[in-house]
Amino acid sequence: MKVAYIFATNMASTFKLATMILPQLEQGIHSVEVVGMMFFDDNIFCLRQGDPVGERLAKIAKEKNILLMVCDQCAVRRNLAEGTFEQCGLGQVKPKGMVEGVQTGCFPQLYQALANNPPDQVITL
Numbered sequence: 001m002k003v004a005y006i007f008a009t010n011m012a013s014t015f016k017l018a019t020m021i022l023p024q025l026e027q028g029i030h031s032v033e034v035v036g037m038m039f040f041d042d043n044i045f046c047l048r049q050g051d052p053v054g055e056r057l058a059k060i061a062k063e064k065n066i067l068l069m070v071c072d073q074c075a076v077r078r079n080l081a082e083g084t085f086e087q088c089g090l091g092q093v094k095p096k097g098m099v100e101g102v103q104t105g106c107f108p109q110l111y112q113a114l115a116n117n118p119p120d121q122v123i124t125l
Contacts, residue, residue, distance in 0.1 A: 004036040004119035012125040013043035036067035058099035072104040
């Protein structure tokens with residue numbers, strides 16, 4: 001089964017991702033194929049360059065071909081992207097100061113990025 005995770009609730013990336021999902025992915029015991037992760041609000045902070053969780057996640061995402069995407073508007077608000085609010089949702093906002101492989105976007109970009117490898121389930125945490 002293929003899954004995609006959406007990290008939308010408070011501390012989802014620092015608790016559920018960092019202490020459950022990421023260690024399982026690293027150990028090869030997660031039992032499903034993760035095809036994508038989308039980060040909203042303060043959950044995007046774990047993907048800053050130099051963040052231990054983000055660096056580990058970037059490594060495993062590259063190895064396993066996992067899409068890492070942050071909400072473009074959330075990134076602009078937190079000075080982690082280059083662009084304006086008017087560019088959000090258009091695929092024009094670019095990540096800044098994020099770990100390798102992170103993309104910025106909104107739902108249209110998420111759908112397009114997952115189109116060739118769609119999940120069977122989407123799990124919002």
